[in-house]
Amino acid sequence: MILADFVAAIVAILHIYYLYITLPPKGLPPGISGLRCILEIPSGKMWLKMLEVKRKYGDMASWSVLGYNIIMVNSAQIAQELLDKRAINYADRPRSVMGGELSGWGKTMLLSNYDNWFRMHRKWMAREIGNYRLANTFQDMIEYETRRFLWCVLNDPERIHAHVRKNNASIILRITYGYKTIDGDDPLVALAQLASSHLSLSTAPGAYYVDFVPLLKYVPSWLPGAGFKRKAKVYSAVVRDLVQVPYNIVKTQMAASTASLSMVARLLNECTLKEEYEDSVKWASAAMFHGDVFWSPDNIKIFVDTMSRSWR
Numbered sequence: 001m002i003l004a005d006f007v008a009a010i011v012a013i014l015h016i017y018y019l020y021i022t023l024p025p026k027g028l029p030p031g032i033s034g035l036r037c038i039l040e041i042p043s044g045k046m047w048l049k050m051l052e053v054k055r056k057y058g059d060m061a062s063w064s065v066l067g068y069n070i071i072m073v074n075s076a077q078i079a080q081e082l083l084d085k086r087a088i089n090y091a092d093r094p095r096s097v098m099g100g101e102l103s104g105w106g107k108t109m110l111l112s113n114y115d116n117w118f119r120m121h122r123k124w125m126a127r128e129i130g131n132y133r134l135a136n137t138f139q140d141m142i143e144y145e146t147r148r149f150l151w152c153v154l155n156d157p158e159r160i161h162a163h164v165r166k167n168n169a170s171i172i173l174r175i176t177y178g179y180k181t182i183d184g185d186d187p188l189v190a191l192a193q194l195a196s197s198h199l200s201l202s203t204a205p206g207a208y209y210v211d212f213v214p215l216l217k218y219v220p221s222w223l224p225g226a227g228f229k230r231k232a233k234v235y236s237a238v239v240r241d242l243v244q245v246p247y248n249i250v251k252t253q254m255a256a257s258t259a260s261l262s263m264v265a266r267l268l269n270e271c272t273l274k275e276e277y278e279d280s281v282k283w284a285s286a287a288m289f290h291g292d293v294f295w296s297p298d299n300i301k302i303f304v305d306t307m308s309r310s311w312r
Helices: 002-022 036-040 046-057 076-085 097-102 116-129 132-136 139-155 157-177 187-202 214-218 227-255 263-270 275-311
Strands: 031-033 060-065 068-073
Touching: 031 036, 031 046, 036 060, 046 060, 046 068, 068 076, 097 187, 097 214, 097 227, 116 132, 116 157, 116 263, 116 275, 139 157, 157 187, 157 227, 157 263, 157 275, 187 227, 187 275, 227 263, 227 275, 263 275
Parallel strands: 031 060
Antiparallel strands: 060 068
16 A cells, blocks of 8 residues: 555656646747757757747747746847836846856856846946947047057958957957057957857857756766866856956056056945955956957947948
8 A cells, every 4th residue: 555655656746747847837928848848949040940939939939848938039029128118027137057157157247137236237337338428438549449440450351350359359448447458369358259159158048958957067077978067167267267367457557556547447446345346346347348249249240241242
């Protein structure tokens, strides 16, 4: 009798678990559920999969697997309604085990929760570049960096995409850290590009099972199949450098009274330095620097490529 009750309990638990991983909760848009989701997550070109989902399920669709519910919005109008007009309800970030916890990106605005930490960083950035009047104060510097960019394009037109990336990084480095990039390949620009590549890899949808089964993050890195732990160790080292290296440059210059005007220098002069405050300044400045390097060049490269084809 006891054995029969035990077997019945096991069957019931397995049945509940099966329903848990296969049936989505009520109220979600139509879409894919169960382990089929994992099989359908593409290894690359996610935008093509999004287009396929839009054609099949409409402007809003859902993926539900292992307790994770992902809502895909394929309409600019709906996205604006949810993320702009109702931002207070949808501004938080989902948990990212590989990218946020193992690879070290958890404190950056891209992956941090919508809390006081996030709002303080947003406030600091808005004070620097939050409107046209503020941006206009950097006009002379932007013009100087643009001239450097055009000179590089004139002398080496084959590397125009690299010049675009460096131009964006040079401008935001001046604003954030007061740092002027060197001619040719600059170490901080290279560091930001490497960090961007690692961020893309560590947050790729469906790339790591640890994002679906967080307990996997506790497995030893030497175990077969735990290659993601070894990758995360490499990624986190680059993130530490991205946060610490340019910040230390400003601190060293401030100690020698040679620091240029910058967001970091102003923030450090505003308050008595405490470890928690300094940590916040480090991550806010890193988010501002890396965010521009990560997103802005792509738009400019698309413009350049379009104009080049039109010229031909």
